[in-house]
Amino acid sequence: MNSIIPLSIAPMGMINCFLIKGSTHYILADTGVPNSEANILKQLKELRISKEEINLMILTHAHIDHFGSAARMKEILNVPVLAHRLDEPYFRTGQPDTTTMKPTEPIWNLLRKNLINKKTLPVSIDIVMEADEVYSLHPWGVEGVVIHTPGHTKGSLSIILENGEAIIMDMMASGILLGGIMLRSRVKHPPFHDDFKALHNSFTKVLSYPGDRYYLGHGGPVTRQKVKEYHELFL
Ligand SMILES: [Zn+2]
Ligand SMILES: [Zn+2]
Secondary structure, rough: EEEEEEEEHHHHHOOOEEEEEEEEEEEEEOOOOOOOHHHHHHHHHOOOOOOOHEEEEEOOOHHHHHHOHHHHHHHHHOOOOOEEEEHHHHHHHHOOHHHHEEEEEOOOHHHHHOOOOOOOOOOOOOOEOOOOOOEOOHHHHOEEEEEEOOOOOOOOOEEEEEEEEEEEEEOOOOOOOOEOOOOOOOOOOOOOOHHHHHHHHHHHHHHHHOOOOEEEOOOEEEEHOOOOHHHOOOO
């Protein structure tokens, strides 16, 4: 049975990445901020999962809090990396996609200013998803798909499992501050979105698949009802 296991990059759900349990192996979805590798390896150890049990890495989008440790983790795990064509240039250069960092609230201008010159190590992408391709995870032992859900960035990806769980990462956030901490069911914008219209359409796409538990990069997880609330009231 497949399942999603959250890994904590910053405490209390402020920044999350995820493991997806497959029939024989695990997939790592995102890698957190730079220098998160020791933290990720520690959590794998606590879960009694060896690094050899991970066979794929998925990068959902080219913001530094999601691919900051991708190069190091790829080296440590020695696995292929999947991402979308439209975010690939940023992974290849290690320069996050700051063009998409349009603050959703004035307060996030401060965060943007702090992040704008941040770089990380470049990481090569082995499996590049094109346009609106739907990528089946079946060969990796997971019954589910990776779909293109632009809006937060142009090449943002979501992972939808047949068991009703999904990772929609930064399509929305929940909780207080960066996300999580408290009031995790309270939906809100993440600090940045690139294109609200595209994001609206991506939510329609995500909701066209059955699902009842949605995992987020900041805060979460949230119910389908909360996803609908964000889609209908915030976008
Ligand atoms: Zn993001
Ligand atoms: Zn994020």
